Amino acid sequence: MKKFLKNIFIVILIIFFLIAFSSSYKSLSIDNLAIVVAMGIDISDNNAFKISFQFTTPSSVSESGTSEKAPSKIYSVDASSISSGINLMNSYVGKEINLSHCKLIAFSEEVAVKGISKEIYTLINDTQVRPSTNIVITKCSADYYLENSKPLFENLLTKYYEVFSNSSQFTGYSSNATIGNFFNSLICHSCQPYAILGGVTTADDENKSTSSSNESNQSTNAEKDSSAISNASPLSNISNSENIGLAVFNDDVLVGELNSIETLSFLIIKNNLDGFLISVPNPSKTNSYMDLYLTPVNSVQTKVEIVNGSPYITIDCNFTGRIYSMENDSEYLDPKLLEQISDSCNSYLKSVLTDYLYKTSKNLQADINGFGKLAHSHFATTSDFDNYKWNEKYKDAFFDVNVNSSIKSSFLLTES
Amino acid sequence: MKQLALFFGVFVAHTLVALPRNLVESTKSGTIINIIYVAIIAILISYLIYKLIKNFSGSDIIDISEYLGGKVFKTIIGIIFISYFSISSGILLRNFCECLKIVYYPMTSLVFIILAFIVTLYIVLKFNFSSISKVNLIIIPLVLISIVFLFVANLENFSISNMFPIFGDGLFDTFVTGLGNISAFGGIALLYFLPPYLQEPQKTKKVFLLSMLFGAIYLLLCVSIILFMLIFLMYTNEILPLYSAARYIEFGTFFQRLESIFLLIWILQVCCYLAIITKISISILKKVTNCKYEKPIILLFTLLIFAISFLPKNYAISKFIESSVNKYLSIGITIFLGLIILILANFKKRVKNKIERIS
């Protein structure tokens, strides 16, 4: 009798569990999900948010193995916050929206200027959003950016999103900014957040010359390359998204942008580069530039000291390089010439780095390199550091940059 | 070896849920120094316990309290320890299940998640203690490997400068108030009950000291993961800090969001912890009341833990209980009460020996 009742009890328990967990199962099962690949946030006409979701249909790999280009669909809703936007989207799409494979979150410039801390908090609080999602500030509107994100070489959009941010490791023109890092820097009292700067090129000529006309018109082509910035791109005749440069924030408000050479300096100081290509003025010929490929010998040494109440920051870099470009009638193995090239490179890099550092300090007042963390060691307790108010003292900082590069030789050819 | 694993089984469970966050919150960036300092004190205390317990070989603290004060005292001590264990494990279960619910089962009501654990506990308690300790022996290395993996895989996200300022909020805060952090070593309570299970009494000293040392290293590792990576924990409150750390692991584009696997291992560990603690409580009750059969008591204890885990009305209250009430309970009961009993018992024994020698 007892055994019979015990068996009945077990059966009832199993039924209870089935009922209880099946509601979660229904909401999370793979058949009921719509996978969002990227998200964009704009300001709509009536000052609310316009939230765009980019989906791909999964019928990209068929049985026979050939894969067609995955079509992507973008839907937008007007809502007052991200969560209500997701809610509204759920009712349009029918399947439940799942953000766990969202690779990219794009904010438009207008949104970023107003402060995005509330949105960042909401996104981080969501259990589905990965902290390694890339965050992009777009110069055009976010959904325009998403529409034009077509991979040039891959079939799958998601692969493109995963890979493009890694190009920073060998070009240095963009950085891998994730929402986790953004959130960390937002909370931290000694550094400021940054995001990738994105934009869309068009075949239109007008857009092309906006930013570059702000630079000096006498600049040579090489300078134009290194001062490239999103939305003013060198890529012609193709309407595509591009990500060059960084967006700089002070707290959660967008305060400025960095172009490609400034992003390069940022990455150098952060030790995030494996190697980079740089155009240096040629010492033997005026108005001509040489391309050098530099690799860091050891990591950049940064020292922070407090002198007279202001930060005094010393940066020492050490590179070795090889000459990339070749010309007729040049002897690149001549030690005197190599020394001259090294000196020219040193001074060029020093000026570039110093310009960048003073821009962040004086113009933007945003310590995105995180020098404040190195200043911790000068304070005995946390309250001392808080009282010092690093973020305000940063604009009085004094920088001392030393670059030491030794140019070894060129790559394959040594003389011609 | 088994005893080391038993100690770890009890020690590790709390750190998985909320302990590192509490520690970091209380002493901010001075936590590293604090942990080292507290660990040294804990090792000294365990050595003291070993010295005091050596005289009563093979008997645990219940027997010692019987020797000290007779049956009444034994009952009181037994009830104190049973209630401490039950409250501690009940609150841990509640916290862990809340976190599980938030992450994985937003629609299921909390009752069923806790019920799942309780049913497993009930089935497992029917087996004897040696099989539970064998399973523990297999699971603990897995947990340790997972924590080390977490540490290593996140090295690129570390910023060592989070360790500075090294004294956190100030010398006084770090050393004196930080003394409360010794509640992390609440696993010392297990050391009181370990002697009957030791098969080789001469290795007691080694077991005690080694377990404390490894516990300290493990705690240091956990805290450093949290401290170096997630600076915002100092200023916000997140659930399951180690889980948040696990979310950052990324190897290329293939291995991302591996934290579910970590959670699998940690669920096993929490089950182990519950099983060990409940088995010890049952044996305490058996000793106090001289019961012969265990089977009916098992149901009693599982229902007790089930009930306690439902006491707090919401997550905020249970978090408060874990961070403050549990902290003071563990300091008071494991360290002060235990040491007092041992010292008094030793004193009594010495007096008795003197009287016998005289007479």
Place this chain on the structure above:
Amino acid sequence: MSFKSVLSSLFTFKPDENINKHNFNLIEDYNIKAYPDDDTAIKEPPKKIYPSLSVNLEFMKTRYNALINSDIIFREFVLNARGKQYNALLVYIDGMINSQIMDDFILEPLMMRNRNNLYGGSQNKVISEAVANNITVRKVKKFDLASYILSCLMPQNSVKRQTDFESIISGINSGNCALFVDTLDSAFDIEVKGFQQRGIEKPSNEIVIKGAHSSFTENIRTNTSLLRRFVNNENLVIENIEVGKITKTKCGLCYIKGITNEDLIAEVKYRINNLGVDSLLSAGQLEQLLSEDISIDVPQTISTERPDKASSYLLDGRVAILINGAPYAIIMPAVLGDFLSSPDDKNLKKTFSNFAKGIRLLAAFVTLLLPGLYMAITSFHQEILPTELLFSILASRENVPFPVLVELLTLEISFELIREAGLRVPSPIGPTIGIVGAIVMGQAAVSAGIVSPILIIIVAITGTASFAIPDYSFGFHLRVSRFIFIFLGYLCGFLGIALGLFVYMCMISNSKSFGVPYTINISPLEKVNGGKFFLPPIWKREYRSSFLNPKKEKKQEDISMEWKKN
């Protein structure tokens, strides 16, 4: 039944009736050694054969444990030589000799009256005679019975005359018979080997690359002779036990005296002698009758059809049971690591065999957990999957009408059906059905849109992994348990699987096989001397498995490759 009695039966606690139920532990206290260290056997000088037949008879009976050994035969008869009768004794092992040869060429010429033996006359032959001073001095050649028998009486092709017991005994062990004659201080080692060599086939279910290729047959005498040939030592005891009130099936309990633990032997004998069954017709029935009642269905004895595997287990200190009518030997005790080892492991180098063992361990995990994990991941934890994989799963599931659980269960059950059908298909079309069933049906199902291709791969990998497990009953147990894990994965994802895994591990750790804890050699941190799951190199395998508590712990010298010393 009244309401009150129902209530009271629900809520009162009755202690278990068999509170002193059967609980046999092989090692009670890990600190106390059951048997003190047995230092290297002192080599005694070889014993010489006694002239008196009765003393020889007693010696041989003691040496061969004849009171309990069932196949050692002592045949006493009267030997006729030159008209005189001498008492004689033949010692041999039944099943290893050719009885035709023995009857015709040993017993007949020695026992029966034949012309040679009728020759009477004096026993002594006079060689020369000399007379001097009325005293006759005769040189007489004494009659040498031994050489007479050797050269005149026995028309047997290979006879050796031995004077010490060791050589006689080794001869008997290898299948010869020994002839002892009263008043002779030597004995004859006669070649009469005739064990069955036909009928022994290759083992059909346990195939190895580098070992012997013989397997047990249905005849118990053949099986015992196979075992004897491998072990080749007189301390191998084969006791005769009868099981079954009607059939009285002969079972042979084999162990090596001097190595195996006495308590283990006593426990096995106790269990097998207290079986109240009418009939015993197969090894499988005996296996189940001897297992302790444990709630989980893991097998607790090994059944093998290879004599080399059985003898290596015997030499390790285990006990084997042979059954007349079944080509299997049952070996006990058996721990978890044994079900994942193949007999080939000891024949290969340690790297290869450890690699194979690792693969088998992985196969055990895959068989048990893979479908459950797939179920849990697709239902609750999709974020673990890389995005491209997730999209291919979604794409392949687009046309499938069933939810994941129904799809998975359908495929698993049809796989089991194919497996069952494959056992019964007549042999000409057997392989064809395998190919047709597995591949074509799967392909057709995918094209019809009933199942998704990813699921076919999962089920195929699981099935292949279950074939990689060497032991049949253990593989069966894993196949059945994986359904429970599928259900748990469906129920609550990783939580269910973790809890189920915890309960499963506790159940396995709790079970015992003949007093030995079940997981003792597979748990990585247990202290076990010898007998670990992953093998050390051959020159380090000095100890027998300590969990068997054998009498002799060491099985190799410290330096076993002594040729390297010089």
